[in-house]
Amino acid sequence: MTPYIPDLLEYCRGPACDVYFQRAADTLSAEGLDPTVTMEYFADRAGVLCGMRDVLGVMSRALAGGDELWALEEGASIAAREVVMRVRAPYSRIGRLETAVLGMLASCSGWATAAREVVTAAAGRRVISFGARHVHPLVGPVMEYAAVVGGCAGCATPMGAELAGLAGPSGTMPHAMILVFGDTVRAARAFDEHMPDDVLRIVLADTFKDEAEESLRVAEAMGARLRGVRLDTPWERGRVTVELVKEVRARLDQAGHGHVGIFVSGGMDAERVRQFVAAGAPVDSFGVGMAIAAAPPIGFTADIKEVAGVSRTKRGRIPGLTEAPRLRRVLPAATGAGSPA
Amino acid sequence: MTPYIPDLLEYCRGPACDVYFQRAADTLSAEGLDPTVTMEYFADRAGVLCGMRDVLGVMSRALAGGDELWALEEGASIAAREVVMRVRAPYSRIGRLETAVLGMLASCSGWATAAREVVTAAAGRRVISFGARHVHPLVGPVMEYAAVVGGCAGCATPMGAELAGLAGPSGTMPHAMILVFGDTVRAARAFDEHMPDDVLRIVLADTFKDEAEESLRVAEAMGARLRGVRLDTPWERGRVTVELVKEVRARLDQAGHGHVGIFVSGGMDAERVRQFVAAGAPVDSFGVGMAIAAAPPIGFTADIKEVAGVSRTKRGRIPGLTEAPRLRRVLPAATGAGSPA
Amino acid sequence: MTPYIPDLLEYCRGPACDVYFQRAADTLSAEGLDPTVTMEYFADRAGVLCGMRDVLGVMSRALAGGDELWALEEGASIAAREVVMRVRAPYSRIGRLETAVLGMLASCSGWATAAREVVTAAAGRRVISFGARHVHPLVGPVMEYAAVVGGCAGCATPMGAELAGLAGPSGTMPHAMILVFGDTVRAARAFDEHMPDDVLRIVLADTFKDEAEESLRVAEAMGARLRGVRLDTPWERGRVTVELVKEVRARLDQAGHGHVGIFVSGGMDAERVRQFVAAGAPVDSFGVGMAIAAAPPIGFTADIKEVAGVSRTKRGRIPGLTEAPRLRRVLPAATGAGSPA
Amino acid sequence: MTPYIPDLLEYCRGPACDVYFQRAADTLSAEGLDPTVTMEYFADRAGVLCGMRDVLGVMSRALAGGDELWALEEGASIAAREVVMRVRAPYSRIGRLETAVLGMLASCSGWATAAREVVTAAAGRRVISFGARHVHPLVGPVMEYAAVVGGCAGCATPMGAELAGLAGPSGTMPHAMILVFGDTVRAARAFDEHMPDDVLRIVLADTFKDEAEESLRVAEAMGARLRGVRLDTPWERGRVTVELVKEVRARLDQAGHGHVGIFVSGGMDAERVRQFVAAGAPVDSFGVGMAIAAAPPIGFTADIKEVAGVSRTKRGRIPGLTEAPRLRRVLPAATGAGSPA
Amino acid sequence: MTPYIPDLLEYCRGPACDVYFQRAADTLSAEGLDPTVTMEYFADRAGVLCGMRDVLGVMSRALAGGDELWALEEGASIAAREVVMRVRAPYSRIGRLETAVLGMLASCSGWATAAREVVTAAAGRRVISFGARHVHPLVGPVMEYAAVVGGCAGCATPMGAELAGLAGPSGTMPHAMILVFGDTVRAARAFDEHMPDDVLRIVLADTFKDEAEESLRVAEAMGARLRGVRLDTPWERGRVTVELVKEVRARLDQAGHGHVGIFVSGGMDAERVRQFVAAGAPVDSFGVGMAIAAAPPIGFTADIKEVAGVSRTKRGRIPGLTEAPRLRRVLPAATGAGSPA
Amino acid sequence: MTPYIPDLLEYCRGPACDVYFQRAADTLSAEGLDPTVTMEYFADRAGVLCGMRDVLGVMSRALAGGDELWALEEGASIAAREVVMRVRAPYSRIGRLETAVLGMLASCSGWATAAREVVTAAAGRRVISFGARHVHPLVGPVMEYAAVVGGCAGCATPMGAELAGLAGPSGTMPHAMILVFGDTVRAARAFDEHMPDDVLRIVLADTFKDEAEESLRVAEAMGARLRGVRLDTPWERGRVTVELVKEVRARLDQAGHGHVGIFVSGGMDAERVRQFVAAGAPVDSFGVGMAIAAAPPIGFTADIKEVAGVSRTKRGRIPGLTEAPRLRRVLPAATGAGSPA
DSSP, X not given: OOTTSSOHHHHHHTTTXXXXXXXXXXXXXXXXXXXXXXXXXXXXXXXXXXXXXXXXXXXXXXXXXXXXXXXXXXXXXXXXXXXXXXEEEEHHHHGGGHHHHHHHHHHHHHHHHHHHHHHHHHTTSEEEEXXXXXXXXXXXXXXXXXXXXXXXXXESSHHHHHHHTOSSOOOOXXXXXXXXXXXXXXXXXXXXXXXXXXXXXXXXXXXXXXXXXXXXXXXXXXXXXXXXXXEOOOGGGTOOOHHHHXXXXXXXXXXXXXXXXXXXXXXXXXXXXXXXXXXTOOOSEEEEXXXXXXXXXXXXXXXXXXXXXXXXXXXXXXXXXXXXXXXXXXXXXOSSOOOXX | OOTXXXXXXXXXXXXXXXXXXXXXXXXXXXXXXXXXXXEEEEESSOEEOOSHHHHHHHHHXXXXXXXXXXXXOTTOEEOTTOEEEEEEEEHHHHGGGHHHHHHHHHHHHHHHHHHHHHHHHHTTSEEEEOOGGGSOTTTHHHHHHHHHHTTOSEESSHHHXXXXXXXXXXXXXXXXXXXXXXXXXXXXXXXXXXXXXXXXXXXXXXXXXXXXXXXXXXXXXXXXXXXXXXXXXXXXXXXXXXXXXXXXXXXXXXXXXXXXXEEEOSSOOHHHHHHHHHTTOOOSEEEEOHHHHTOOOOOEEEEEEEETTEEOOOTTSOOXXXXXXXXXXXXXXXXXXXXXX | OOTTSSOHHHHHHTTTSOHHHHHHHHHHHHHTOOOEEEEEEEESSOEEOOSHHHHHHHHXXXXXXTOEEEEOOTTOEEOTTXXXXXXXXXXXXXXXXXXXXXXXXXXXXXXXXXXXXXXXXXXXXXXXXXXXXXXXXXXXXXXXXXXXXTTOSEESSHHHHXXXXXXXXXXXXXXXXXXXXXXXXXXXXXXXXXXXXXXXXXXXOOSSSOHHHHHHHHHHHHGGGOOEEEEOOOGGGXXXXXXXXXXXXXXXXXXXXXXXXXXXXXSOOHHHHHHXXXXXXXXSEEEEOHHHHTOOOOOEEEEEEEETTEEOOOTTSOOSOXXXXXXXXXESOOSSOOOOO | OOTTSSOHHHXXXXXXXXXXXXXXXXXXXXXXXXXEEEEEEEESSOEEXXXXXXXXXXXXXXXXXXXXXXXXXXXXXXXXXXXXXXXXXXXXXXXXXXXXXXXXXXXHHHHHXXXXXXXXXXXXXXXXXXXXXXXXXXXXXXXXXXXXXXXXXXXXSHHHHHHHTOSSOOOOOOHHHHHHHTSHHHHHHHHHHHSOTXXXXXXXXXXXXXXXXXXXXXXXHHGGGOOEEEEOOOGXXXXXXXXXHHHHXXXXXXXXXXXXXXXXXXXXXXHHHHHHHHTTOOOSEEEEOHHHHTOOOOOEEEEEEEETTEEOOOTTSOOSOOOOTTOEEEESOOXXXXXXX | OOTTSSOHHHHHHTTTSOHHHHHHHHHHHHHTOOOEEEEEEEESSXXXXXXXXXXXXXXXXXXXXXXXXXXXXXTOEEOTTOEEEEEEEEHHHHGGGHHHHHHHHHHHHHHHHHHHHHHHHHTTSEEEEOOGGGSOTTTHHHXXXXXXXXXXXXXXXXXXXHHHTOSSOOOOOOHHHHHHHTSHHHHHHHHHHHSOTTSOOEEEOOSSSOHHHHHHHHXXXXXXXXXXXXXXXXXXXXXXXXXXXXXXXXXXXXXXXTTOEEEEOSSOOHHHHHHHHHTTOOOSEEEEOHHHHTOOOOOEEEEEEEETTEEOOOTTSOOSOXXXXXXXXXXXXXXXXXXXX | OOTTSSOHHHHHHTTTSOHHHHHXXXXXXXXXXXXXXXXXXXXXXXXXXXXXXXXXHHHHHHOOTXXXXXXXXXXXXXXXXXXXXXXXXEHHHHGGGHHHHHHHHHHHHHHHHHHHHHHHHHTTSEEEEOOGGGSOTTTHHHHHHHHHHTTOSEESSHHHHHHTTOSSOOOOOXXXXXXXXXXXXXXXXXXXXXXXXXXXXXXXXXXXXXXXXXXXXXXXXXXXXXXXXXXXXXXXXXXOOHHHHHHHXXXXXXXXXXXXXXXXXXXXXXXXXXXXXXXXXXXXXXXXXXXXXXOOOOOEEEEEEEETTEEOOOTTSOOSOOOOTTOEEEESOOSSOOOOO
């Protein structure tokens, strides 16, 4: 998932690890202390679990024979404080991974959870993640992967699509291209001429003219080749409204372009998607950016619950294993899975 | 800043780029269109500008002689919709960088802005960024860099410290180490024995016993070698309160440990820091995690404002250059800087 | 003011009078009771006094020699419960006028007060009352008169303008005309060709195309003859926004049409006008409809305070004359005015 | 309905018409343009349709043979944005009527809708409209007509009663009459002596004494001839309360005056009526003024939807006829009514 | 109930009586006026009736043969304005008791009502009234009696327990005792050694150490003799939380001390008790102080409804007897009880 | 202050003492433990300190030579958590007094604080405490004492007046007396005839008739002997309003009764008093009941801060003496007072 890191395990327990875990490792090593501990991981609020795929990749390399690991599946719906992973191993093998493991789960689950909310609001209409531009490019594709885990039907970057196992990225055309051409119809025709056949002809219809007028001009010019128009009205013009979508749909239909779909983007979030759906706005797909990309991470915590086979934990937590019947055994990879006794 | 990416420029305009910019590039290239455009970048809300250091690194490689670039400085306070960067170049040289450039600014400025708010609330007390565990490890160190740009005095990962130009990462000791030892005083003594001298002796004092009692035990055991105690009371015990800090301070002082500082962490955000400061809680430093790490990105936008020397932009925006007297010329790197005529 | 009523006095004390005043008159007459009473009129909330002009017209005809009348002036700012008129006359001459007198003051003062609030919000920009369509045509012109008393610079109906003493009504052009023409520029040219010179050339620029585009087309076509454009964006397109006005202004200026003013209408009220002014939107005039026309009436009350020279009033009110130093004597029309001893 | 206007049609399209409709008419006429248009009228919120009776009167005179008109009935409950009238005619015959037609519907529907809410709240008890004094006398009777359309059982002015087709206006006696008499019982006896038999003997019982005491005095004095008492406690004494009504009822009953009804007025609105009904206050009728008279108008809009048989409308609206199955054909007055194809 | 008052009847109608009742008595006596009156007593809001036991004691002494008294029972749930007592007697025998009778009912019913709310919230768990320290000691035991009437299972003072008919007061141990000992375990052992067997061994476990640690130390030290631990965490440490109770329960159970109950106190009110119960916190009993002791009194009123057999009352009240079918005859103490005709 | 308790000290440390203090005393005694402790008392919120007079009385009897006691004065304004009393004595002499001492301060300070708020709101007008009927008669006089400490000018019971050191209790006449007479004027005349001269002639003027009418009747009947009227309008008639007071004042003045004062009662609290004062209502005195009597107690706490000369306290509190410069030495009663070193 992150091919540009030469050795992800080393990265996680070295440069990306909170230094106090290294200091703890050094202190314990100097004392010759390395008991087997049982550690449990849980989230502080409910959501969609994501990031576990990479966590298991790192963990598998870190653990050794005899160590045990149980986990929930990528994409699972989880409850607040539910145990999502449990490891039983000498502390030295897992201590320095805490920062990275929690971080992967935190960011990815935050994004997937937000995506799930939007997708649920869309009630069957397609939702495409368009938010790579709102997060650092180092995690843009990872965010898109999480959005797809949360239910999005597509995403915008090539690496995001690859991580998510999609056939390819989704995209229409940027305002910039139309501005360079100076006319939407001219831009649309050139796009149609030069793009391979598997690229959908969806034309952005709000750059220079009112959306309804531009949609009709484009539909007139491209005829049956036009797959859809994208409405992305800027907030200075009041953003896309339910009424605009209805009017564009009506005008397209009245002019015989019933085959042309409507793609809506621009400041869409779960609440606005819900309003569009409730009002019966004839939207074919929604493009969603900030509402997923800016989702706050979900806080994850790792707790030692046993040391050398004895229940022990810090103040505020209950010692011993937490009941967690949904956990499935990952390591050792045996035929008979199950939660620990 | 991101040494593990072999070629950041290629990464930004390839796998991490929204596909529609690639399609626009292909269409325009097929049409032989490549006018010089002027593009402006601005944020949708006020904050602290961050990420510009890397943006300029990428841009410098992408642009050619004759192209022009103006920008504000890393760490600048910016207003909503203020122009933070302006580029004048053939569109083919900058079009595919839009996703990455906006993303760098979005994430980093979001983190730096949140850090600034906490640091301002702390009114002179040190704030250390402890939130790497709350974001994906690919950006954990980047987040810490941004937190330092926003005013934090330290951060927790080695790479974060390196990016931020600090002497080294900051950290005390994790609950896990104390749990393995089974006693805070024993853990503290081992830590003291094995750590190099430049590691501050700050002992976490809430794992097994009430914080006041544990703080006194540790102070008694370590005497003058103890630099501070860290209070990180879990929410199940009501988190760290102003009153707890005052009591620990009073008990330490009454027992002759006036030299021992108090470090507070656990769910601290700007509002809680403000309350601690207002109530006169004798805190020496604050450790802040989620409040910075989970900061929402700041939305950045790139707008074409001129094409081939003529004012042009999309509906909703005002064509032509925006007044931006604070911009400084970056390229061509001339002696006489200034904003464009 | 209401020339279509053959005899306004008779109308007020006959068909438009609450029947119980007629019954009271009949009963008192049968008993031969007709003492001189002093009646005071006041409003239940602060505002702009309006309707007094017509009230005095009716009163002057109803009263006889020896009767006395004091009043405040049309357009005066009044306090809650301030006495705005005082009459001393035999009860038979004023009893049946109560319904009409209170009604004139109630409606007109409500409208004038709302107009004053909008005009104050506009901080010097012109406000035109456009709300005749929101009230019954019998009072449409009266409402416009009151709006002018409240500070509006113009109104839309001929009779309203006449009542208000304006040179003539104000108006641009309706969407309907442009729809019949089928093109805004064609409609504008025809309008310019056929209208007398004293009609301002203000063209409605939102019927078919985006306002910015249409404004430029019209300005291009009409050149120096164009006085202004009216923006009346429907709510389905997000109403007129501050940003739209700024953009249209900038585009007009950039194209050399700095002489073309901007007239804004559509759902404007005091709050929105205040926001436009605060945001520095370059508006020349505001057209305001519902915010004035739908203003609730101000409740007025008439109280008998003396009967046959003796203080008397109903429970809840204080008998005797209320202190009212601002009242001016109207009848008998003497040189020495003043409030009653 | 408005007999004092010599020619209502001329009034509506002349002095009471927004001047821009006249200018549009002149421009179109000069251009020789007069296509048949289809215009639809709708409200911006739900309510009770009122004013249509007069609108149809004006329209019938304005239209000519071959023109078509469909409408909903006076008093119909309408939904937001439902089409309440549709006209197909040359534009010149209807254009200048827009101000007046919308205004009639706006004011009357606003009043009728408010009346409906109060009447619904009264749950079977009679509601009398007493608010003529709160609106300009030119529309006082019209307001009362609308209140009756909304469900009121009576109104106070002779012209209002005539417009509404009632046997006569309703009314008790004003405070002024009692003040002139100086005693409620004396006033009541005189009223009883001189009024025709068909005037209900309802005596206002709060002018000089506590309502309960006065009610008993009047009941004692008038015996079986007393039909009811009216309680109109001023706000300075806390207005009429549920408890007051219950006490007066109990005291009347205990003294053998069970036949005397209780009429409540003074600041009653739907909410207060609802509270009285919920609390079981033994009220026979409610007199309601401001709550109906000050109702805001309902905004009505007229949209051209077809020009010369072709769908056309302004931006923001959907061209072509709106589905409106409840419309009934009015003109041409044929046997087979129905909505247009 | 108040044995320290030599003659409660004299106290109530003398030093504790509002002086105007004495003046009324003197005036009436001087006039030789002493009609039989019927007086009714009612509360201004719903609640639990308490104080009636003492009221009846005083009334029984004040009344004479032939006088009549009806009342509801101590502890009855009453509605707002429901008659809770009715007396028919010469006014001289009851007039001066009004202050005291109303006061007994007011305070006691306020406390009982608050207790009932907490007890209902506790859903079966025991509630002990611990609030004597929050009210004047003259009424501390009375408050506790009322709390038991409201449903509390115990109270803290000897006199309170006696008034309430309990076997004895409830109590654990104060912080002060543990502070004098300097160690909780030492204090607990001494307590166990010296207390009679019928005193429950419930040890306060939060004085010096974290509650979980202290609870385990005490349980270890006292073994089967320990009945429970009391958690009373001060607000400076975040008060007792649901999570703390769960952790202490788990740690006690894991160490084999399942027989040790958990008693929770410190700022508990109905809302917090409800939250503990809803969250499944394993609490055995709650100690409640302020939430009951600080309950506002319930306002009681006494109204004369008949004088000398004739209905009479003051303005605002309905003369004559109120329907009150739940009243039971108290005096004359006959076999056939019932409400008065 | 509580003469009916034969031995207040024994009462406080016996029947009215929380049993666990007795058990602590027995345990410590059995162990032979009786160190000198320093105990501090403080309130949890700001207010007016009251009850200290009795507390010092009890304490003085409980302490012995050599014991020390510092305190603030009765009636002092205190801050939240300010030390109001400090005692240094063997624990056995003060332990069992904790319940009573805290309870005296809690109730009395609650009442005095509420009284202070009302008195402040009254801005110089007299406030009389009329609330004895709202609290148990055992504390009715104590509540009145506290109200006077808080600033009230008078109270209603003889014992309350005695405790507060007033010349005598205040009172007008009850509704009951007027009801027995059947007429307010008749009652007023009898009252005037039989009462001693030092009883103010203030007549309750709302029993049978409207307050304004009744006030005039009484003033007419009693002439110069009338000192004032009391308005106590029941809530069923809307309570006393500002307007009622103004009207009664005006009518009294117009009839030449300017010497008659107005006394207002009935549901008055600080907020309503503030409104009356702000509105300029001509009130001479306010009678206040529930607003003072139902004031919640102020929570007081007693903390051991030293044991045998060594700082010691419970978790959550700071050991050692709290800075308290306002404390004054009470015992030993020396010439040189001061706070302890």
